[in-house]
Amino acid sequence: MILTEQQVREIFDTAFAAATADEVELSMAWYHEVNREVVCGSTKVIRFSNSYIRDDTVVMPCHPLQVHVAFGSREGAAITNQLDPSGIRDAVARAEAIARAASPNESHRSLHGPEEYPEIPGFDEATAALTDEERHEAVAGVIERLQAEGLNGSGYFHVDDTLEAHANSAGAWFYRRATKTGYAVTVRSDDTTGRESSRVGSGWAAVGDLRRFADLDIPGITDVAIRKALGSVDPQPFEMGPHTVVLEPSAAASFIGLLMRLWSGSARTVGAWGSPSEAGTRVASEHLNLSTHPGHPQIMGSPYGPGGRPLGERVWVENGVLRNVPGGENGPAVHLVGDGGSKSLEEVIAGVDRGILMTQNWNTMLRTIDPPHVNGMTRNGLFRIEDGQLAGPLQNAWYSLRLDEFANNIEDASRPYKAASFGSSGLNGNLMPALRVANFNFYRPSEAV
Amino acid sequence: MDITRRQFVRLCGGTAAVVLPFGLTRCAAPRPAHELIEDVEWKKGLADAAVRIATSRGATFADVRVVRNLIQTIAADDQAIKGVPGEWHYGSSPEHVLEKVDIGFNVRVLKNGAWGFVASPVLSEDEAVAVAGLACDLAEKAALTVPEPIHLVPEPVHVDTWVTPHEEDPFTVPLDEKVALLLRINEEVRRNPQTDRAFSWLDFWDENKFYANSEGAEIQQRLVRSDGSFFARARVGGVTAQRRFFVNPLNIGYEYIRGLDLPSHAERIAAEAVEKAKAPIIDFSGQIDVVMDPQNICLFEHETIGHPTELNRTVLVETNFAGSTFLAPEDMGSYEFGSPVTNFVGDRSRPMLRSTCGYDDEGVKTQEWDVVREGKLVGFQTTREFATYVGEEASRGCCMTESWDRVPQGRMPNLSLEPGGQDSPSPEELIADTRRGLLFRGFSSRIVQDYQRRYHTYTGNAVWEIENGRTTRMLRGAHYYGKNPSELWHRLETVTNPASWEPAALDSDDIGQPTQRNHNTHGAPWARFRNLNVGGPAS
Structure with missing residues (x-):
């Protein structure tokens, strides 16, 4: 069972009672470690490959307690998933031992006291109550179709029932339940492996971070992946160099994520740090609009921000102008909505005389900060566009471009779609637009499929 | 009737046996997980319970892992002991100064030719029984999709204990000593006036892993990992460059860190960071x-x-x-x-x-x-x-x-x-x-x-x-x-x-x-x- 508000209060009380530090901050929440995401709550996953279920897994509710303490500005932290009194006291003692040994942190911030947080319901009882039988049925139909049509499908379907709770010694308190579900699927036109697979068609589709299972259209998402797989068999080479490219929302998301880090000054390459852009400057074409919107009906995200500040709506980029710099007092660029207007993806494609449609990309990363040079490659469906219509599959390719020029070369954008990041645990479903970008530079064809 | 310790532990549902006067025994309050994780006999009992349920349900194979991961990461950014957003190196650098304890167990079953897997942080025999049964349920459903049943190649049954050879448990070394080491490394790096940042870290893992399966394997292992190193960053003429001192991370105790004498390498690494910042961009292709x-x-x-x-x-x-x-x-x-x-x-x-x-x-x-x-x-x-x-x-x-x-x-x-x-x-x-x-x-x-x-x-x-x-x-x-x-x-x-x-x-x-x-x-x-x-x- 997920811990109730009262149970969390009792655990936190035990921790507060054990602490001797000047400041104590306690959290039970999803967190990210190096290369690993940790769910606070339960998570159920069906992972299939070669069109059969490989792993049907259930992780019973687990509530890792994060303890952050400070003596003056000396800070320490510990995490434990053992919530008996001795486990809690041990975590507090470990955090305090680190804090005592630490040197002062010049950027230490004092705790915020009680705050009012907007009510954003993110919990869906039906999703939390989804049975294992229902989870299985949700994918059994698509697996049956994949097998019947001789397609090779790999998918990831998760249902999380989560808890987020925070309290600190200044009196702050926050408790929220949320459900989360998502689905990603890769379909290949057949099961050819190795070097012989260059002619295989491959399609990917996904939706992440939904609160309600009822909103997750697994057959529909799979159908998109199947159509892309069948449509991308025997991809053809194309001329390297600059092209007009339409990035589907999930493909656009990886570039927008890099842009937000670039503008916030949090972009990193090895040994190089970016610096924040100035609010009020033009950073992109007028087609780009980005904001944080936790309460958006298709997001319903947590209103709890860093340091306990309420996380409200905030405009980052308006018609290409940076209105607020992400980070610090402005809060993080999460729960993103990229609103490009009213056009659909199909309408954006229809506006392209000659270009390329990119479904997804891989390994898109900053190689240098100054200039902000990016490269990466396409994956799972690259298609030629002629006269506003898809006109056949193209070989995957590597691209290389400047991120700032990418932003200024955005020529059109669609309405926001629920997107997904590629592959990892949470699928990170921001609302992203499809983007039409001019002078998108490809430099090397790839045989990888 | 005499009962074995394992049977008694099972009867007590994962609690300790307390011996009372006159030879009477009773079940005590539940023992905390950090005690149970050290009790190999108790873990055998837990695994035995899970495996019995799985095999009684028709699983052709079942295995159980009882795991405790203890992780300690300490990082120094110049003279501040704190975490920093990373990407200093492959993956990313430690972002938190913390100790982490993570305990739980899992049961994997192969039934009707398909896998089922359930994990829980609750160490008790009742939980093991429930988890094993649920894993069987999941496998049965997965099996409906599997065209060819999964088979495992054979492996001899091992009953053994294995521990990473090490001399000094890194978790027993005082934090003060580790912090002092990191701060000294950074101080030595920053003696070079053209450096503008030093970053050093230590990273230790202690994995306590018990494994048992339906074939009779019972294996208790403890893996001890030690790692630590540092970067120097230089800024010359508007160009920033970092140079890392590469330590080979090993499974070993703290004696490895002592033997590295990390501060003695700081001068060279700092100088190379400066040289890198001054270096021209390659003009050859x-x-x-x-x-x-x-x-x-x-x-x-x-x-x-x-x-x-x-x-x-x-x-x-x-x-x-x-x-x-x-x-x-x-x-x-x-x-x-x-x-x-x-x-x-x-x-x-x-x-x-x-x-x-x-x-x-x-x-x-x-x-x-x-x-x-x-x-x-x-x-x-x-x-x-x-x-x-x-x-x-x-x-x-x-x-x-x-x-x-x-x-x-x-x-x-x-x-x-x-x-x-x-x-x-x-x-x-x-x-x-x-x-x-x-x-x-x-x-x-x-x-x-x-x-x-x-x-x-x-x-x-x-x-x-x-x-x-x-x-x-x-x-x-x-x-x-x-x-x-x-x-x-x-x-x-x-x-x-x-x-x-x-x-x-x-x-x-x-x-x-x-x-x-x-x-x-x-x-x-x-x-x-x-x-x-x-x-x-x-x-």
């Missing part, structure tokens, strides 16, 4: 001889040979995220992967290496095997499920799970490039024998490779020009690239002698949905590749 040190080869071999020979990738198990590979199972025994001096060995048994343990996460005794011999592909990374895909009758022991809440998977073991013979050159002789080339030292995360590992682009943490057998000046922005393996390992010409082989390792490696970390060593000698493609950042 074309083919040239490339010499790599073991730490540069480490990431290169991880990506170019490590991931491609994960057998589960060859059969499209990881297609939805990590990708597949250009190799296929039928390549084994015939595919020319490299030049005749290209020899790769997989292992999980060489002392002190990161993936080394006594047994893998499905009870297979760890071993050493050839993956590439004299340039030919002769082996893959296998588990009990996948070994038959290459016609083998036993697993290579590559089944791993990072923690109690992650499903076991085929993962990369230690995979190392072998050195040449005793008559092979030393690193100094190799450079002296190079008329014109580039020397790449240390790995850098700024790499690009495709999801089938067909094509790769790499750089190094520091790159020098070689002219007439001597390193002359540093260059920035140099990359090498090519099609794998024809433009990479086929061009390996010379490997240095056994004395130059080092157990280089990455900080972390992740795979899976949800992702799991992995630790592995990619040892290597120094090596020279003839006529590699080289260019700038856009390569």
